[in-house]
Amino acid sequence: MKTINRRSFLKGSLLSAAALSFPVQRSESAVSAAGRAGPGPGIIDTNVHLGAWPTRRLKYGETKALVAKLRKHRVEQAWAGSFEGLLHKNMLEVNERLVAECRTNGDGMLVPFGSVNPVWPDWEEDLRLCHEVHKMRGIRLHPTYQNYTLERPDVPRLLRMAAERGLIVQITTFMEDPRVHHSNLLAPEMNLDPLANLLMGIPNAKVQLLHAFRSGSGPNNRQGLIESTNVSFDISNLESNGGVHRMIEGRPWEGRGRPVPLPVERILFGSHALYMPFENALLKLFESPITTAQFDAIARNNARRLLGRT
Amino acid sequence: MNFDQFAYPLEAYGLPSREEMLDYRIWDDHYHGIDQHEEVMRYVTRLGIERVISLDIGGREYREKAHREILEKQRDRVLGIIRIDPSRPEESVAKMEQWIRNGPCIGIKYAGGNEGVTCSHPNNDPIISLARELKAVVYIHAWIKVGGNPRRLGGDNGKSESSPMDVAILAKRFPDVPMTCGHSGGDWEIGARVVRPYENVNFEFAGSDPHSGQVDYAIKILGEDRIVWGGHGPSRCLANELSKILDANLTKEQRMKVFGRNLRRVCAPIMRQKGYSVKI
Incomplete structure (x- = not known):
């Protein structure tokens, strides 16, 4: 009998299975075009930031380089916020620069999501400008860097006004592991507990949480939000082996609290590029044994639907 | 749930194909999935x-x-190292005799000791x-x-938790013993400079968390021969850990x-000594 070593077995079993299962046969062109062609949908990345990270020069910090990188991995659209929104006070110009950068260097891929800080004066005007002048589809909040909680009275007012305008509201719960912050920066952990109650009175709000799976934000927060709201999540920090399919099935490894499945319709692709490697989020879709329908939904269709409601 | 199938080929999305992944011959030095x-x-x-x-x-x-x-049964896929406790050097040495000299394991891990003893403590000399x-x-x-208060680098470390600075002290004392600074010292920008x-x-x-550019940086500081890879599953996803390397501008070699x-x-040295097969 011919013996098969483990390596040959691994190669053979997976490759033959893959050849049978791929909906479109792999072609050389798909490979040579560095991901531009080939089976599967293009990607809508809902969590990208442009500009300069406050404490480090980032590898794809030039927008053209970032866009080329995203194109290589078949991103067709990226919702872009600005790192300047974290610490700058002049949101008028932060958002103007973001729009100009998307237009000038975005190659038709970048969709600007402006920053609004609801605890600073005249934020309503920032919101109006984002919608009426810049024609944005959504806004991005950075409570942990702008130093407010969801319990501040202007937060529900902002959510309501954004909903009336049909704007998506993205709330970034984390940007960076607090253990590696610059020692002069203190961005506290985000408490998501008030969100479910806030949203009860705003049924048409379209809220997406970015980077919300870090354990510090608590499994109970997520369970409550999954069950009693329609908020969406991005996958940028959905950790653990097979985290995507295990979240869909409601069986995370951590096993704390009551397991609650997260409907696939509420999971959106988000990379947190350019801070994180784009491949991190992309590989999550391959690490999990998800179906083509689930892949398509997360990679593109769920984001399209969220946009389409606007 | 079919783990043998992918929704689409990895290479259609600008990633290495699975065959290329196999060709890389990836070894994971940080597996927490044994249970x-x-x-x-x-x-x-x-x-x-x-x-x-x-x-x-x-x-x-x-x-x-x-x-x-x-x-024993899956030696071609799984190797093991034991945890030692630098605050208990005699117990640690006995454990090494049992599990390494007379057992299947190939090494030790400092996970953080007790009583404020880190890996740089003189207790470690008999262990190393x-x-x-x-x-x-x-x-x-x-x-x-x-x-900490005042906030500072390392101010939130556990009192027995080693830092890259501890690794450097130990490495200086034992320059002929290879050792791995895990987790890139937490803060890779500082950690790489400390152990350089x-x-x-x-x-x-x-x-x-994966940070774009971190492996490019580490190779610039330390060279390509001093970086090793770990998966940290199941608590961390392989996507995270693989992405750190795939993000870097590296040749296949x-x-x-x-x-x-x-x-x-x-x-390889200890594996060969134990009769385990290994091809570098």
Whole structure:
């Protein structure tokens, strides 16, 4: 009998299975075009930031380089916020620069999501400008860097006004592991507990949480939000082996609290590029044994639907 | 749930194909899945990881039989190292005799001791001396956690938690013993600079958030021969850990070093001594 070593077995079993299962046969062109062609949908990345990270020069910090990188991995659209929104006070110009950068260097891929800080004066005007002048589809909040909680009275007012305008509201719960912050920066952990109650009175709000799976934000927060709201999540920090399919099935490894499945319709692709490697989020879709329908939904269709409601 | 199928080919999205992943010969120096082994290995196999090193062998009597069985029956896929406690050097040395000299394991891990003893403490000398004699792999959990009052680098470290600074002190004392600074020291920008002068220290990124550019940086500071790879499953996803390397501007040859060859070079002496097959 011919013996098969483990390596040959691994190669053979997976490759033959893959050849049978791929909906479109792999072609050389798909490979040579560095991901531009080939089976599967293009990607809508809902969590990208442009500009300069406050404490480090980032590898794809030039927008053209970032866009080329995203194109290589078949991103067709990226919702872009600005790192300047974290610490700058002049949101008028932060958002103007973001729009100009998307237009000038975005190659038709970048969709600007402006920053609004609801605890600073005249934020309503920032919101109006984002919608009426810049024609944005959504806004991005950075409570942990702008130093407010969801319990501040202007937060529900902002959510309501954004909903009336049909704007998506993205709330970034984390940007960076607090253990590696610059020692002069203190961005506290985000408490998501008030969100479910806030949203009860705003049924048409379209809220997406970015980077919300870090354990510090608590499994109970997520369970409550999954069950009693329609908020969406991005996958940028959905950790653990097979985290995507295990979240869909409601069986995370951590096993704390009551397991609650997260409907696939509420999971959106988000990379947190350019801070994180784009491949991190992309590989999550391959690490999990998800179906083509689930892949398509997360990679593109769920984001399209969220946009389409606007 | 079919772990043998992908929704689409990886290469259609600008990623290495699974066959290329296999060609990299990826060795994972940071496997925490030994107690859910069968389930975790489905992900490991799916993404083409060749071999894993469990750092959780021994220490819990009720699991020891199962651990030994996995290490013996799946030697071509799973290797093991034991945790030692620098605050208990005599117990640690005895454990090394049992599990390394007379057992299946190939090395030790410093997970953080008790009573404020880190890996730089003189207690470690008999432990590292024995590791040198056995040619054992030495892995050190190392972090710099910002915090404290006043806030400072390392101010939130546990009192027995080693930092890259502790690794550097130990490495200077034992320049002929290879050792790995785990977790890139937590803060990789600082950690790489701390261990740079010590050629016997390798650098590993597992168990932390991925940051674009971090491996390019580490190779610039330390060179491509001092980086090793770890998966940290199941608590961290393989996507995270693989992405750190795939993000870097590396040739295939460099990727092969970082993904496995550098680690195999460290493991080979003790593996050969034990009669385990290894091809660097």
